[in-house]
Amino acid sequence: MQDRIHTADAEPGDDATVAGWVHETRDLGGIAFLILRDSSGKIQIKFEKDEMDDDLVETGLNVARESVIKVSGAVEEEPRAPTGVEITPESVEVVAPADPELPLDPSGKVDADLSTRLDNRTLDLRKDEVQAIFEIRAEILRAVREQFRAFDCTEINTPKIVATGTEGGTELFPITYFGEEAFMNQSPQLFKQLIAGSNVERVFEIGPIFRAEEHNTPRHLNEATSIDFEGAFCDQNDAMDVVEGVVTAAYEAVQENCEDELETLGLEDEFGLEDDSFPRISYEDAIERINATGELDEQLVWGDDLSTEAEKALGDDVGGHYFITDWPSEIKPFYIKDHDDDEQLSTGFDLMHPRMELVSGGQREHRHEKLIEGFEQQGLDPDQFEYYTKMFKYGMPPHAGFGLGGERLVMTILGLDNIREAVLFPRDRQRLSP
Amino acid sequence: MQDRIHTADAEPGDDATVAGWVHETRDLGGIAFLILRDSSGKIQIKFEKDEMDDDLVETGLNVARESVIKVSGAVEEEPRAPTGVEITPESVEVVAPADPELPLDPSGKVDADLSTRLDNRTLDLRKDEVQAIFEIRAEILRAVREQFRAFDCTEINTPKIVATGTEGGTELFPITYFGEEAFMNQSPQLFKQLIAGSNVERVFEIGPIFRAEEHNTPRHLNEATSIDFEGAFCDQNDAMDVVEGVVTAAYEAVQENCEDELETLGLEDEFGLEDDSFPRISYEDAIERINATGELDEQLVWGDDLSTEAEKALGDDVGGHYFITDWPSEIKPFYIKDHDDDEQLSTGFDLMHPRMELVSGGQREHRHEKLIEGFEQQGLDPDQFEYYTKMFKYGMPPHAGFGLGGERLVMTILGLDNIREAVLFPRDRQRLSP
Numbered sequence: 001m002q003d004r005i006h007t008a009d010a011e012p013g014d015d016a017t018v019a020g021w022v023h024e025t026r027d028l029g030g031i032a033f034l035i036l037r038d039s040s041g042k043i044q045i046k047f048e049k050d051e052m053d054d055d056l057v058e059t060g061l062n063v064a065r066e067s068v069i070k071v072s073g074a075v076e077e078e079p080r081a082p083t084g085v086e087i088t089p090e091s092v093e094v095v096a097p098a099d100p101e102l103p104l105d106p107s108g109k110v111d112a113d114l115s116t117r118l119d120n121r122t123l124d125l126r127k128d129e130v131q132a133i134f135e136i137r138a139e140i141l142r143a144v145r146e147q148f149r150a151f152d153c154t155e156i157n158t159p160k161i162v163a164t165g166t167e168g169g170t171e172l173f174p175i176t177y178f179g180e181e182a183f184m185n186q187s188p189q190l191f192k193q194l195i196a197g198s199n200v201e202r203v204f205e206i207g208p209i210f211r212a213e214e215h216n217t218p219r220h221l222n223e224a225t226s227i228d229f230e231g232a233f234c235d236q237n238d239a240m241d242v243v244e245g246v247v248t249a250a251y252e253a254v255q256e257n258c259e260d261e262l263e264t265l266g267l268e269d270e271f272g273l274e275d276d277s278f279p280r281i282s283y284e285d286a287i288e289r290i291n292a293t294g295e296l297d298e299q300l301v302w303g304d305d306l307s308t309e310a311e312k313a314l315g316d317d318v319g320g321h322y323f324i325t326d327w328p329s330e331i332k333p334f335y336i337k338d339h340d341d342d343e344q345l346s347t348g349f350d351l352m353h354p355r356m357e358l359v360s361g362g363q364r365e366h367r368h369e370k371l372i373e374g375f376e377q378q379g380l381d382p383d384q385f386e387y388y389t390k391m392f393k394y395g396m397p398p399h400a401g402f403g404l405g406g407e408r409l410v411m412t413i414l415g416l417d418n419i420r421e422a423v424l425f426p427r428d429r430q431r432l433s434p
Numbered sequence: 435m436q437d438r439i440h441t442a443d444a445e446p447g448d449d450a451t452v453a454g455w456v457h458e459t460r461d462l463g464g465i466a467f468l469i470l471r472d473s474s475g476k477i478q479i480k481f482e483k484d485e486m487d488d489d490l491v492e493t494g495l496n497v498a499r500e501s502v503i504k505v506s507g508a509v510e511e512e513p514r515a516p517t518g519v520e521i522t523p524e525s526v527e528v529v530a531p532a533d534p535e536l537p538l539d540p541s542g543k544v545d546a547d548l549s550t551r552l553d554n555r556t557l558d559l560r561k562d563e564v565q566a567i568f569e570i571r572a573e574i575l576r577a578v579r580e581q582f583r584a585f586d587c588t589e590i591n592t593p594k595i596v597a598t599g600t601e602g603g604t605e606l607f608p609i610t611y612f613g614e615e616a617f618m619n620q621s622p623q624l625f626k627q628l629i630a631g632s633n634v635e636r637v638f639e640i641g642p643i644f645r646a647e648e649h650n651t652p653r654h655l656n657e658a659t660s661i662d663f664e665g666a667f668c669d670q671n672d673a674m675d676v677v678e679g680v681v682t683a684a685y686e687a688v689q690e691n692c693e694d695e696l697e698t699l700g701l702e703d704e705f706g707l708e709d710d711s712f713p714r715i716s717y718e719d720a721i722e723r724i725n726a727t728g729e730l731d732e733q734l735v736w737g738d739d740l741s742t743e744a745e746k747a748l749g750d751d752v753g754g755h756y757f758i759t760d761w762p763s764e765i766k767p768f769y770i771k772d773h774d775d776d777e778q779l780s781t782g783f784d785l786m787h788p789r790m791e792l793v794s795g796g797q798r799e800h801r802h803e804k805l806i807e808g809f810e811q812q813g814l815d816p817d818q819f820e821y822y823t824k825m826f827k828y829g830m831p832p833h834a835g836f837g838l839g840g841e842r843l844v845m846t847i848l849g850l851d852n853i854r855e856a857v858l859f860p861r862d863r864q865r866l867s868p
Binding site for chain 2: 066098099103120126128138161175197207212223225366367387394395396397398423425433
């Protein structure tokens with residue numbers, strides 16, 4: 001099959017073979033045009049009825065849209081063609097005919113709702129703007145990995161089948177593992193810490209996480225891609241530096257390497273990150289600023305978690321990415337370390353985009369005794385986590401890290417309305433297939 | 435914490451702060467040495483008892499092995515030190531004391547069985563040779579991704595929670611998904627095909643797969659890392675070209691970028707790939723060659739699957755990687771295309787390492803009617819897979835691809851005895867934790 005070239009590589013003067021999908025046909029009487037589409041773009045195929053073999057014309061003009069065809073012929077300059085060149089075919093072969101009734105119109109002329117699009121993702125991905133999102137998603141992951149390596153991190157893969165969830169039994173999908181009860185992991189948290197406590201020191205992982213949350217919103221998924229970092233001899237400020245590096249690298253890579261895709265999405269002019277470092281606002285200052293906006297019905301007091309409305313008020317006030325640091329210890333999970341001089345105050349931080357939370361991180365509790373206390377305070381049985389806690393008896397260095405939501409990163413970078421736009425086959429309460 | 439430098443960066447003449455694990459201490463009377471270890475290597479800390487503060491000497495020499503300490507002092511040349519430099523400490527801080535009774539000896543002087551090592555992976559990973567394996571694993575994945583991008587592939591992530599398994603209900607882990615029955619995916623096969631049928635055309639994914647196989651051997655895992663490729667307008671020969679490119683890239687990257695790790699593993703002299711293209715042996719020729727070795731008790735006949743013994747006989751005969759092509763259709767799954775001129779013969783191929791199978795691939799059946807027939811012949815209900823089959827009605831191009839076992843690739847590249855050596859937290863019938 002590889003005797004074909006991509007349409008984008010067809011140069012005037014060449015004899016070329018191209019293959020792809022029938023994007024549209026226009027019959028103008030004596031002359032007709034077929035637009036053929038492949039991964040690289042589109043090209044016009046010209047049929048001059050009087051000068052061509054009848055069979056050839058018939059094949060080219062009767063083929064249903066979205067069929068796969070293979071065309072050989074001379075490439076010529078043609079300023080009136082959409083890409084400035086056209087092919088006069090010597091042969092046209094229908095490689096895979098399409099049913100004339102399509103459940104979805106890949107030319108985008110007829111709108112489809114998200115559910116229909118997800119049910120027919122193959123057709124949906126034949127739209128330039130949908131393809132662009134996933135090309136950009138891939139570039140973001142590439143850039144993020146490269147940045148982690150620049151930070152001296154080793155890529156790891158941790159298990160997705162686990163005996164106990166990171167934060168106990170809530171929000172876990174149960175699985176049957178050779179007769180035993182097990183779960184799909186909701187976070188690589190405990191495992192990445194176990195590796196950061198070894199010679200490897202700094203690790204990252206990009207992999208699936210599974211959360212049986214009942215939420216059904218435009219920014220929640222039940223299966224998501226988590227971008228995780230953990231580093232020995234790091235504190236929360238080091239971890240925030242890594243967050244800034246990774247998010248900045250993602251924006252820069254898209255800007256530098258995805259010009260065409262940004263143009264397809266209409267984002268070429270407004271694209272970019274406001275700054276490569278983000279304000280670090282303490283929780284205490286955050287609630288003060290939120291109260292000062294007057295946007296909330298009730299004033300926040302120290303110890304309150306931040307509602308979506310509170311986050312929105314602060315996001316509008318700040319106007320870009322920002323960290324919230326020094327959260328009350330009670331709001332943060334057991335593995336987050338408290339400040340040494342104030343046990344009510346944790347080293348936990350979140351990175352917020354004006355529209356939503358992107359990152360949760362902090363320095364970890366590395367002292368065995370304190371860790372066991374933390375389990376108990378959170379109502380978890382430390383014995384169930386002995387595989388994890390026991391390693392803290394053998395020289396666990398101070399360490400810090402974070403988890404960054406992969407789809408949320410794509411969603412905020414591209415300004416998508418729904419997180420399902422950033423994942424090929426989303427999983428939510430209603431959707432298990434395809 | 436980041437006022438420390440790595441031990442490998444400590445230069446004579448510097449005042450440096452290093453932090454890491456107490457690898458060993460040697461008390462020679464008037465003088466004593468402590469070897470401190472971090473991710474970059476080791477460094478000697480010298481204690482001259484008469485010339486130093488008693489508290490400092492006591493702290494340094496009473497600290498248990500594998501404790502985490504932080505040391506500041508002058509770096510000096512010392513040819514008798516293991517790395518040619520040593521630090522005379524001005525301060526020693528015990529950051530995280532270790533229990534003197536270790537379940538595993540990271541210095542490697544005392545052997546431990548695999549089970550003890552996996553139960554204490556943090557300590558196990560403090561051994562140079564274990565760390566080396568996982569640094570190399572990360573480099574292999576990096577190189578493989580880069581090679582896929584060179585082949586014009588887009589990285590994708592497909593769902594791990596699915597309504598139906600790739601090959602039906604066998605060998606699947608069941609999960610409960612909001613009250614519905616679902617499964618952990620055993621292969622991205624059907625999903626990557628759905629994407630290859632779109633404008634994206636060529637895709638790769640590196641992600642976890644889950645197989646409820648009862649096997650408990652040194653080369654099977656119940657959760658593994660699959661390296662997947664799928665390309666539109668490709669046939670089985672194109673897919674084999676991609677296999678060769680990816681495997682070659684992995685070997686070359688390790689050779690070029692992991693010199694130290696290869697030396698640690700004692701592989702620096704014998705390392706390398708026999709050739710960058712692998713013989714393509716048809717199934718028919720393969721059984722002839724196996725029969726000719728005389729290694730099997732019974733002669734193989736056309737249609738037999740190849741046992742482990744048969745593979746071993748052929749592997750010894752060939753002496754390196756090789757493909758087996760043109761398998762009998764009956765042995766291969768429904769989604770593998772048959773040869774157009776012989777329906778008994780499939781386009782399926784395997785890449786074999788002399789020790790085991792690494793890759794399974796082939797051209798896919800892209801014709802809707804034939805695909806439905808294939809389901810029925812394999813005793814599967816095509817209705818259950820309608821989310822997949824219906825996309826074949828709308829212009830599915832010819833396409834081909836493969837799946838490569840990530841841990842098997844690491845295992846064969848490094849000559850590891852057990853696949854569990856190539857994965858941080860293996861999952862098998864006996865092991866669900868850590």
